[in-house]
Amino acid sequence: MKHIYQVLDMSCGGCKTNVEKALLALSDIHKVEIDLATKAVVVEMQSHLSLDTLQQALLTAGLHYTITMPEHEFIHHPKQQTSIKNGNGVFYCPMFCEGEKTYPTQSGCPICGMDLVEQPSTTQTTQFTCPMHSDIVQDMPGSCPICGMDLVTLEAEDSEQKTYQDLLKKMKISALFALPVFIISMSDLIPNNPLNVLMSGQNLGFVQFVLTLPIVFWTCWMFFERAYTSIITWNLNMFTLVGIGTGVAFIFSVVGLFFPEIFPDDFKTESGTVLLYFEATAVILTLVLLGQLLEAKAHSQTSGALKALLQLAPATAILLKNNVEVVIAIDKIKKDDLLRVKPGDKIAVDGVITQGKSSLDESMISGEPIPVDKVEGDKVTAGSINGNQSFVMCAQKVGAETLLSQIIEMVKTASRSRAPIQKLADTIAKYFVPIVVLIAILTFMIWVWLGPEPALVYGFVNAVAVLIIACPCALGLATPMSVMVGVGKGAQSGVLIKNAQVLEIMDKVDVLITDKTGTLTQGKPSVEEVFSQIGNADDLLQKIASLNQYSEHPLAQAVVQSAKEKNISLVEVADFEAITGKGVVGIIDKQKITLGNLALMRTNKINIGDDALMQKIIFAQEQGKTVSYIGIDDKVLGYVSISDSIKSSSKKAITELMAKGVDVIMMTGDNKNTAKAVADELNLSEFQAQCLPEDKLNKIKQLQAQGKIVAMAGDGVNDSPALAQADVGIAMGTGTDVAIQSAEITLVRGDLYGIIKAKKLSYAVMKNIKQNLFFAFIYNILGVPIAAGILFPVFGVLLSPMIAATAMSFSSVSVIVNALRLRKISL
Structure with missing residues (x-):
């Protein structure tokens, strides 16, 4: 480890030498570098030594210098390590072959062989470096101890970008070697092949062999490693087919080059040399590498929304x-x-x-x-x-507690989840590779049996084409790519999706149950009136505000805020109890104070009072205000009316939902008069008042028993059971953490119009997934028979393995590009 200290009293080269010798006398220190101008001492040690130990070393050497730690500790890193990762060191497969399983290294997926992708870190760790001295790295801003320049933020290393750059380098090298191999092979089609003037066909074969070696054993060796792993673990995938096809072509060509005498005449040219397929091996592997390169580039864009969130x-x-x-x-x-x-x-x-x-x-x-x-x-x-x-x-x-961190974590988790529709693709992919291998074998046998001469050559080439063109990755990527882009798009629009399953269900929702306070209304209630039958209303306000100081309910906070605005001090409360869906109870100055709805008053056998009081309460309720009764001991002696304006977007959202065939039901714990006033303003045909949490829960169960797909929108703790029971739980981001945890969708703004966005997103994602699955299915259904030579008897058309490789490479890319279109949808 390396640390920087400062020795304040150094003034000359002799001082520098003495300090260096004194520190090197310590066994744990093996290197000391001193900058006399800044008095900075870089100490490289095996284990950490305290500042007192270093000071004592100087004193022992007779040096009465003061050694100190700078305001911030600087760490010197080798230049190749002066970058930090923006990930968390945990990797996952983009096809989610093993569900949400993660891996500790970035090697290929053990199931499909694809490059793993690093999870972004939810929490941000920032380091700073000097623009002139890149080996200076510290965890706090400041100035460089060497040159004094202001430190700048150390750019994070993107693992996906690194993967892309590595593939790009290999792609350039592969193309450099594959091009001359291809030219040599194609030169046979030119009359009086000019290359034969330079060297014989046998020697040209050796040139192709040498040029193919770097491609097989370096730039594209990873494909064979993945193919081998897939076979020994029996997790057959795209690389199984590529490895078998190109491996057979390469081995055939090597044997044909060095031992031509063992092959039948069908495989030989007029000059007696064996037909070689080095160009097929080199070009196919290069094209597959190109596909991986394009896929890496496209895939980095699918997580673009998540990266944008990380930059906020x-x-x-x-x-x-x-x-x-x-x-x-x-x-x-x-x-x-x-x-x-x-x-x-x-x-x-x-x-x-x-x-x-x-x-x-x-x-x-x-x-x-x-x-x-x-x-x-x-x-x-x-x-x-x-x-x-x-x-x-x-x-x-x-x-990790911030809303932004929670959004990033939710998007990250949802992107890795699997939609139910993916089960179809998973089932087919399980049997896909063995079937393709079987088709390739049958292709070879049929061509040998029924094909024209040279039948063996036709059979071999078409069998390789079958192996190369088949693409199980297109099937595997169809769903996760759409989910990843869709979840990111939702997050950018204030709609947080917890898992892929809800994306599939949301578009099918036909009933929405919604809470009132904080969901349809602003959730920022204010006290309109405190009415007291016993004199000064402020005395009553002091009691109920003191009682509510222990409650997190929005109505309670409104009462407390009203007391603060009037500079009314709060008093101690004994035996406080919050009764979910009803109100609160406590003891103040030996008096039992009960604040809540009519059900709470009746439960506690509190006398409601005279008709005049009830008339005033009913009148306030009919104005859409929420009224809480105030009971002292055994009698109601007043009330508090609270107004909470309806969100401007609520009516628009409800109108659009009903136009889409969604029945909207408001269920609130408020009284019937207030609930009716709100329902009338929003044109709701159905509502239920004075609901307890279990009432909402039972209503959802009842609707589900009738075959309805039910969504529940709420923001309070009392909504949590209903949110969990609903097919789709929708929490307001302005609500409680419990509600957000219980829901599958969170609307960041707490705006009911976000449900419209969620339905649009659900429809678009499911449509995109179906398009991807169609592309993948139709590609393989048409591609494999064409590669096998089904068009040859009628049209005389055969598919070259190199063309098959091109088609295969672009199939996965086409699925990803189609998924990227989701970024452009309007919510």
């Missing part, structure tokens, strides 16, 4: 420490840190504004382009971009 968080933030601004790396931010956000800066973590105001662009998170005004007390989300005003925020969620 900034590398640094401005920490306010004792009113002094300090630039720190994002991964060093701690909960409750105060951060300064300047105009144009990205928000580093989730938090709340404590000073100032601004407008934030949250489009990267929510998918909505309109800036959102934020003032003191409002929450801000990592990845948002600040407008033209500065503010101070308090960090509340950092690292």
Whole structure:
């Protein structure tokens, strides 16, 4: 390991030499480099030594110098290692052959042989380097200890880009060797072959052999390794076919070149040399490599949405420490840190504004382009971009806890999930390769039996073409590529999909059950009136606000906020109890305070009061307000009315859903009068009021028993059972974490119109998957018989193995490119 220290009292070359000798006297230190200008000492040690140990070494040598650690420790790395990975060191197969199984290294998938892809890291670790001295790397911003320049962010290494670059290098080398092999082979078609003037056909064969060797044993050797692995593990795949086909052609050609006498005349030319297929081997392997290259390029784009999300968080933030601004790396931010956000800066973590105001662009998170005004007390989300005003925020969620990190994790997980429709492709792929090998054998036998002369040659070439053209990878990629791109597109539009199965189900939903507060309404209720029959309403407000200070319900928070705005102090509450779906109970000043709906009052046998009070309550409810009864001991002595405006998008969303044949049912714990007022405004034909969590759960079960596909939209803890039971649970991103965990879809903005987006996305993804499966099926259904020579008896047409290789290479690419079209759909 290497560390940098500073010896402050060095002034000359003699000092430098003495310090170097003193430190090297320690057995654990094997190298010391000293920069006299900056007094920086780079120490390379086998195990970490404390600063006191180093100081004592100098004193022992009679050097009364002070050795210190710089403000930030710098680490010297060899230049080839001065990059950091943006992944987490865990790899997965893009075809998800073993489901969500991951692998510790980037070798080929043990099932299909394809290159594994590294999972991106959910949390960001940022390092910094000097633009002039790339071996200087540290985990905090600052200046270079050697030249003093400001350090810059160390660019992360993209494993997919590295794979692409490696394949590109091999592709160039393969093409360089394959082209002359192809030219030599094709020269036989030229009358009076000019190359025969230079050397004999036998010698030209040796030239082809030499040029083919680098392709077989270097640039494309990985295909044979994967083929071998697939055979010994009996996980037959595309590389099985490529390896067998090109391997047989290469071995045949080598034997024919060195031992021509063992072959029958059918395989020989007029000059007595054996027909060689080095050009088929070289060109086919190069074309397969080209397909892998194009596939790697296309595949890197399928995860483009996830990569874009990873880029949303900034590398640094401005920490306010004792009113002094300090630039720190994002991964060093701690909960409750105060951060300064300047105009144009990205928000580093989730938090709340404590000073100032601004407008934030949250489009990267929510998918909505309109800036959102934020003032003191409002929450801000990592990845948002600040407008033209500065503010101070308090960090509340950092690292993997931020909404952005959760979105990245959800997208990452959903991209690896398997849709039910993929089972068909998996079943066919299981038997695909053995069937193709059997067809190749039958092709050879039929040509030998019924084909024209030279029958053996025709049989051999067409059998190789059958092996090469078949592409099980196109089948395997059909579903996961569409899912990956679709999930990413949804995330960019504020619709988070938890798994692929929900993408398949969402388009079939015919009933939507929705909560009211926070789902149809803004979820930002405010107190309209506190009515008291015993005098000062503020006294009653103090009691119910004190009671609600322990509750996270939006209505409770509205009451607490109302008390704060009136500077009413809260008091201690004993025996607090929250009763789900009903309200809260507690003891204040030896009085039992009950706050909640009518069912809670009846359960606690509290006298409702006179008719005049009930008339006032009913009138407020008919205005669409939520009314909670306030009981003191055994009698209702007042009420609090709370308004929560309906979201502007709710009516539009419900209208479109009903136009698509979806029945929308509102189920709320609110009273019937309030529920009816909201239902009338939204033109809902069906609603249920005064619902408990089990009522919503039972309703969903009832509808499912009738064969309905039910979606449930909610945002509260009490919605969790229903969200879990529904065929598709839809949580508002503005709601509770429990609701989000219980749901399969999360709408980041908490906007019901996101359900329309989810249905559009579901339809588009399923259509795309079916197109991909059709392409894959029709390609193999038509390609294999043509390669076998089915057109020859009628049209005299045969498919060259090289053309077959080209078609095979582009089949997988066509599936991926079709999946990429999902990025352009409008939600």
